[in-house]
Amino acid sequence: MLEAIKRAAMDAVDAAGPVVVQLxxxxxxxxxxxxxxxxxxxxxxxxIVSETLTEMKVTIGNQEIVIRKPLAKGDKLLLIRMQGGQRYVIMDRVVSG
Structure with a gap:
C-alpha cells in the first residue's frame, strides 16, 4: 500500500513538470x-531574461564603457524550466562544460 502511494505521488510530480535545469x-x-x-x-x-544578461554601459568623461554585454548569437546558456514547462528563465551564460 505504501509503495502504491509513493508511486502515485511520484507520478503526480512528473505530470506537473517539475523545475529542470537545462543548457x-x-x-x-x-x-x-x-x-x-x-x-x-x-x-x-x-x-525570461535575468538582468545580468542585459546590456549595461556607463560613460566616463568622453568614453563609453560596457559593464555588461548583452546576449549574442552563439552564447551558451544555463536555463531553468519553470514548473509546468511553459516558461524558461535564462540564468546566466555558460563558459565551460
Whole structure:
C-alpha cells in the first residue's frame, strides 16, 4: 500500500513538470530565440531574461564603457524550466562544460 502511494505521488510530480535545469544556446537575437537540448527552439514569449544578461554601459568623461554585454548569437546558456514547462528563465551564460 505504501509503495502504491509513493508511486502515485511520484507520478503526480512528473505530470506537473517539475523545475529542470537545462543548457541552451542563442540562435537569434532580434527576436530572441534559444535552442534547448539541440531539439527545441524557444521564442522570446517563453523566455525570461535575468538582468545580468542585459546590456549595461556607463560613460566616463568622453568614453563609453560596457559593464555588461548583452546576449549574442552563439552564447551558451544555463536555463531553468519553470514548473509546468511553459516558461524558461535564462540564468546566466555558460563558459565551460
Amino acid at each position: 541552451g544556446s542563442v540562435t537569434k537575437i532580434n527576436p530572441l530565440r534559444v535552442l534547448v537540448d539541440s531539439r527545441l527552439e524557444l521564442t522570446e514569449d517563453f523566455l
